[in-house]
Amino acid sequence: DTAVSQTPKYLVTQMGNDKSIKCEQNLGHDTMYWYKQDSKKFLKIMFSYNNKELIINETVPNRFSPKSPDKAHLNLHINSLELGDSAVYFCASSQGRRGNQPQHFGDGTRLSIL
Amino acid sequence: DQQVKQNSPSLSVQEGRISILNCDYTNSMFDYFLWYKKYPAEGPTFLISISSIKDKNEDGRFTVFLNKSAKHLSLHIVPSQPGDSAVYFCAASGAYSGNTPLVFGKGTRLSVIA
Structure with missing residues (x-):
């Protein structure tokens, strides 16, 4: 019953590929x-x-394109992956857009570019 | 240019004693401050916050102090417990002044020794 869930948790891929995180x-x-x-x-x-x-x-480089099909989902698509894209990507949510609302984070997606 | 600085990368404290984690900021537009706690392979979890109209906020064993003139805040944990061992992130935003996004510090790794 996870509040903010991201998939996949780990992503290992080659340079130049396109990948998505949900x-x-x-x-x-x-x-x-x-x-x-x-x-x-x-x-x-x-x-x-x-x-x-x-x-x-x-x-952010325009190789990164977010997509929000509805309020409950925000996906991240990355084109032409580069070595410098290796990182942990966290999704978060909050009620309201002001910075005084605590954000709830997912557990992260560790992206490794070979 | 780091707008939120946590100058101590790590801190070790004995169980039962006080842990004090420090954070400095440079942007005068920041008016809301939050502390997050992060365990390995998990996302950050909101801990406690304070707005710039206050100088202290307390929640159980956790107290945050804000010194606006010095642009400094600190998180006190009393008494420290082994389960408090984690990375603590300070974050700031201009929630009321400019609705600026959250800016995080680099984190301080707290180890509570039994």
């Missing part, structure tokens, strides 16, 4: 996020959707 939340929240935690352990916001509308789009 995220679903059952908390009834209206805002969802994608974060990247790189090798230096910084957790950085990539995208945020509120009621299926993109509200935050940080400086």
Whole structure:
């Protein structure tokens, strides 16, 4: 009965491939996020959707494309994977788009590029 | 440019004693601060928060102190327990001033020794 679930948990793939990570939340929240935690352990916001509308789009290569089919889902598609994309990607959700609402995180997807 | 800094990468404390984790920020627009706890292979979990109109917030064994003039906050855990061993992230946002996204520090690894 996981609140925020991401699949897959691990993803190992070759450079140049295209891959997707899925995220679903059952908390009834209206805002969802994608974060990247790189090798230096910084957790950085990539995208945020509120009621299926993109509200935050940080400086991220356009090879990364988020898709929100409904309020409960936010998927991340990555084209032409590069070595620097290796990281842990976390999905999160909150009720409301203001930064004063605690975010609930999934357990992360560890992406390794060979 | 790190807007949220946790200068101690690690901290070891004896069980039963106080743990003090520190965090500094540089952006004057930040008006809401949160602490998250993270176990290995799991996502961050919200612990406690404080808004800039307060200087202290307490929840059981956890207390967060905010010193706005020094742009400094700290998390106190009393008494520390072995189950508190985790990585603690400080995060800040301009929730009320500019609705800016959450910015995370690099984390401090706390080890509570029995």
